Amino acid sequence: MKIWIDGYEANVPQRVGSGQVAFELIKAFEKLDHQNNYTICLPGSPLDDLPKAREGWQYKILKPKRFWTRIALPIALYFSKEKPDLIFSPTHYIPNPTSVKRIVTIFDLSFLKFPETFLRSDLWQLTKGTKFSARFADHIITISNSTKKDIISQYKINKEKITVAYPGFNNDIFHKSSNKSENYIIYIGTIQPRKNLIRLMEAVSKIENLRLVVVGKTEGEGKKGWKYEEILETPKRLGIEDRVEFRGFVPLKELSGLLAGAQAFVLPSLYEGFGIPVLEAMASGTPVIVSNVSSLPEVVGKAGLLVNPNSVDQIEQAIRTIVSDKKIREKYSRLGIEQAKKFSWDKMAKIILKVFASI
DSSP states (O other), X not given: OEEXXXXXXXXXXSOOTHHHHHHXXXXXXXXXXXXXXXXXXXXXXXXXXXXXXXXXEEEEEOSOSTTIIIIIHHHHHHHOSSOOSEEEXXXXXXXXXXXXXXXXXXXXXXXXXXXXXXXXXXXXXXHHHHHHHHHHOSEEEESOHHHHHHHHHHHOOOGGGEEEOOOOOOTTTSSOOOOOOOSEEEEESOOSGGGOHXXXXXXXXXXXXXXXXXXXXXXXXXXXXXXXXXXXXXXXXXXXXXXXXXXXXXXXXXXXXXXXXXXEEEEOOSOOSOOHHHHHHHHTTOOEEEESSTTHHHHHTTSSEEEOTTOHHHHHHHHHHHHHOHHHHHHHHHHHHHHHTTOOHHHHHHHHHHHHHHO
């Protein structure tokens, strides 16, 4: 079988979210599947950490980059002498028009549930593009049962057309270490309103001497944050500028050390399609505190504390529970390590490979 993969989001130096998923899946496909023939479509030369080209695994550079899904991919598919049997998109968007079978990944529908937290241009693109993909893709991959239910409800899609494939984490980097816990908690994610950072900082402001380390992008290479100005101004408003540290993007190896040294990882998000940093935290033995909404209870199970993301008091009390009691921290550290073992990139890739074979 000839398979094309949209590698646009995988071919960036700083990968988060969908870019991280695309990159890890490409690596897993190359490792696991030497039967099918793959062509990875990119807007530029492949970065050094992508799998090397070999027989059955090649890269195709397409232009223009700006109109990738609407022009570059459709033109390449149309003029290809040997058309693929399918094209897989680890993004919300599929090329149009084409007779080639299309498999798309829809990560979440946060843009429909919380439209006010998105930039207008992004909201328009996600709304139109995801609706088109849900309607015309031959199959949909999503990353949690929570998002699957949302897709079925919003787009009236037959459940048989949707497959859940949980993301994984890098277990060579994220694992229990001997680092001593320090007096800080950590948040990891894009800096944007849906992540509920303002309420998290309000909770931290009520706990004396506790520091908050915020890891996430606001601008620059890779996936950017948006509508983050009020978030960045909040520590000053609360009088805790000296206790909140915005670290920006942090490479994985450095991130593992930050996670291992934290007393807790906190993600009080209003909505998540999955939440890869939750896995990374659990695998590191760091107790997790997450919202009791969307996919997060599904990911954490009984291995973390769940809070109402709209309640500053609940967020505060959960943090106090973890940081004030070593036995509780050790309990959730153990549970988190076991829960994280249920997830891997290879497991995700194998589920998607079965979908490829069934189309």
